[in-house]
Amino acid sequence: MARHCPTCNRSSDDIRFFGEFCEICTIEKLGRKIPTELKITICKRCDRLRFGNEFIERDDALLGDLLQKGFKEWDVKLISSTGDAAIVELSKPEQHIDGIRQEIKLIYQKQLCPKCNRRAASYYEGIIQLRGSPERVQKMLMKLEKVFEANDEFFSRVDPVNNGINVFISSKKLAAAFMSERGLKPTMSYELYGLKNGKKLYRNTYALHLD
Ligand SMILES: [Zn+2]
Ligand SMILES: [Zn+2]
Structure with missing residues (x-):
């Protein structure tokens, strides 16, 4: 049996009802809500x-x-x-x-x-110095790049130097994981570059000789 809206008398044969009221009146009642x-x-x-x-x-x-x-x-x-x-x-x-x-x-x-903010500011937490034959350096760079991309991290700079390249990396943590997973043993050094909430911030340098 058809119901009728108590506000406008429209019939449930003609329009959808929400509970007791028709759709139009319900929407009107809710208004700005x-x-x-x-x-x-x-x-x-x-x-x-x-x-x-x-x-x-x-x-x-x-x-x-x-x-x-x-x-x-x-x-x-x-x-x-x-x-x-x-x-x-x-x-x-x-x-x-x-x-x-x-x-x-x-x-x-x-x-x-x-992420884009850090990228725009050329942010980096460390430098990986890859040294050795050009082929091995290139191969290691590609592996590194793949892992950094997959983890939403980045290189803010890659500088060619005499016998290799320097890679400025956005994450020390990811670099450390990369090295330990592959059993790589870089020579480490540290440079103090700032304070954050009273804590000293260091940039790590990882020197890696590939031959
Ligand atoms: Zn109605
Ligand atoms: Zn972004």
Whole structure:
């Protein structure tokens, strides 16, 4: 049997109902409580999106999480998205509201993520000095590059020198892991370059002779 909306008298034969009221009246009643836009922080260099304290490659799963985090009082389901808008379905099961379709405007706030920031500042924590025949130096450089890329770290500079190259690296920790995993035993030296919260900061130099 058809129900009728107590506000506008529309029939449930003609329109969807959420609980006791029709869709139109429900949406009208909610009015400005229905979200229309979401602010997203994007890295202007690598285009990754900020989620909590991290910057992550954009995909629908991430966008869905961002929308849900932004509109906590709703159950949010992402239907589709373009660069500057997302179509979602908003629900509040406890109020019998099931899937209001809504277009959300995506508003981007640009900044540099920590990684791109360090890159822009030519940040480095250490220098790996590769020495030996050009072939072995090149081979080791490629291995190193692969590991740094896979771990989201980088070289801020690669300088050719007389009998090899100097690689300015963004992570001491990753360099140490690289060396120990391969049983490499570099000659280490340390240079004090600053203080952070009263702690001394050192840059490590790893001299590696490959022949
Ligand atoms: Zn109504
Ligand atoms: Zn970035």
